[in-house]
Amino acid sequence: MMQKFRRRAGRGSLWQLALRAFVGLVLAYLVLPILVVIPLSFTAGQLLVFPIPGYSLQWYEDFFTNPLWTGALWNSVMIGVATTILATILGTLAALGLHGSKFRLKPVVVALLITPLAAPVVIVAVATFYFFASINLVGTYLGVILAHTLLALPFVVITVTATLQGFDTNLTRAGASLGATPVHVFRTVTLPIISPGIISGALFAFVTSFDEIVVALFVASPQQRTLPRQIFSGVSESISPTIMAAAVVLLVISLGLMIVMELLRRRSERLVGRAR
Amino acid sequence: MNAIASIPGKSQIEDPIVRFSGVRKSYDGETLVVRDLNLDIVRGEFLTLLGPSGSGKTTSLMMLAGFEAPTEGTISIGGKDVTALPPHRRGIGVVFQNYSLFPHMTIGQNVGYPLRVRGTAQDEIDKRVMEALEMVELGAFGDRRPAQLSGGQQQRAALARALVFRPDLVLLDEPLGALDKQLREQMQYELKRLHEELKVTMVYVTHDQTEALTMSDRIAVFNDGRIQQLARPADLYENPQNAFVAEFVGENNRLSGIVTGVGENSVQVDVGGAAVVKARTSSRFAKGEKAVLSLRPERVAVAQAGKWENDFTVDIDKVVYLGDINRLLLRFAGGSEFAVRVANVGSGPAYKRGDSVRIAWRQADCLAFPAE
Structure with missing residues (x-):
């Protein structure tokens, strides 16, 4: 009896070991290429080679002082912030309008709002390029911002809609019955409760714009070159380790935003969960 | 229906607090959820709208609160036509089945909300919130969040919030529906006590006939979008006017x-x-x-x-x-x-x-x- 037991347990743990090894390999495959970038960005040498001859912050210094890079960083931040503001306002309004309303074309409207997520980015980029060319928006900040807003909008709509699903519409009725105008109810009741959803939608929007390369290649001119675009041209033109420093900066910012989003999600879950 | 026949003393009805006249409601333009509702609510009474789900009782209450607009007819409160008045200007207290306390505010902030909206001075707010909370025996709970309270406590807080701005009219939409039997009975007595102490008019919606019989001054039995009978509880039980009322009220x-x-x-x-x-x-x-x-x-x-x-x-x-x-x-x-x-x-x-x-x-x- 005991032996049988042990053997079965042994086989089980072998399987488990194999599974763990496989999962570990997959994770390594996903993460290692990113991790390789980090030591390279601190190299004291001029080339992107291992072993690293020594550690230095020179490439970060170059990144934060070279106008080529600081300009790109500034462009990315500015376009990202503008996109975030625009997409968050439009997406939140769309989600609020769609929530609880019933009209025949609602599924069509929802599908149209989500389309940029499903359509291949390159097709969106090409279409946007031709459309914007005809109205002189190619090579302008406004053009890039509008195109990025289009790409970021679905994220805001989806996250805010998801938050609204846990929102009890009777709360707005309660607010109204207590004497508050619709605007006041929105400000004091709806907005505070759905704000985690709006903020995480906004962060999604920012990351979408901040990491975006395809539309930036098509629609932006060198004047609006964003950080991803600068990295791209940096790779094809000069193999300077500054690219690695830029990549690490991009990575840290994206990662930071992801962590904030996760914290917000937990907070919102706690709030909605407790209200039940 | 023969609703007017069983209305009490004529003198009271000359000054009804609420009057529904010829109210109809349809959501889809085809089927009427409420058909030709004519109802006078007496000042100070506890009136229950009783009926099965889909009978039009909740829709009638929601129209009175201003959350739904009648398709036809008029609703007046205190002699003033309010049919087109938005809910926030009606000054009616509403208690919902699922409490509807604001989850991001403390109980004290919840109860103070209608006073803050009205621009009441802070020390006056504090005083009245405390009074309202003590009235529902939640004096020590002002700093808690709704989620830290039991269902019964949450409903009492919601009641305090609906009463704190001293409305003449309070609407209650199946407020005890989510509570267990024992708590429900306890809350029934508490509601009756508050009704008698504060002398407010309460309009109460329920599908529970026992609840209606024990609490109400009058009961309006709804079915199929119409009032089947409007009467005092004992009249309703002893002299139902049709087979539906006989069957719905009591065994x-x-x-x-x-x-x-x-x-x-x-x-x-x-x-x-x-x-x-x-x-x-x-x-x-x-x-x-x-x-x-x-x-x-x-x-x-x-x-x-x-x-x-x-x-x-x-x-x-x-x-x-x-x-x-x-x-x-x-x-x-x-x-x-x-x-x-x-x-x-x-x-x-x-x-x-x-x-x-x-x-x-x-x-x-x-x-x-x-x-x-």
């Missing part, structure tokens, strides 16, 4: 048959199985018409020697033990289910399936309605 045996004889305010109805039942009625019947009979189980005497107009011997189909009483299900009138109650007094015969038993009831306790 009821329903028998149907053909009229074989007509007297003054009485009929004889052949209910099948060679049984002819004598019943009271306020409707006019002709021989050969179909009738529905309604008889309360507690009005049927079981195995007693009394000499009553209706007297039958029947077989017991089933005995259900309920502790304080035994419910006997009898085979009567060609097989339809017929229930009677026997108090469980410890002595007396032990009934069992298959036994024969004598049942009797007065003509006055059995009501006949035209079959619809």
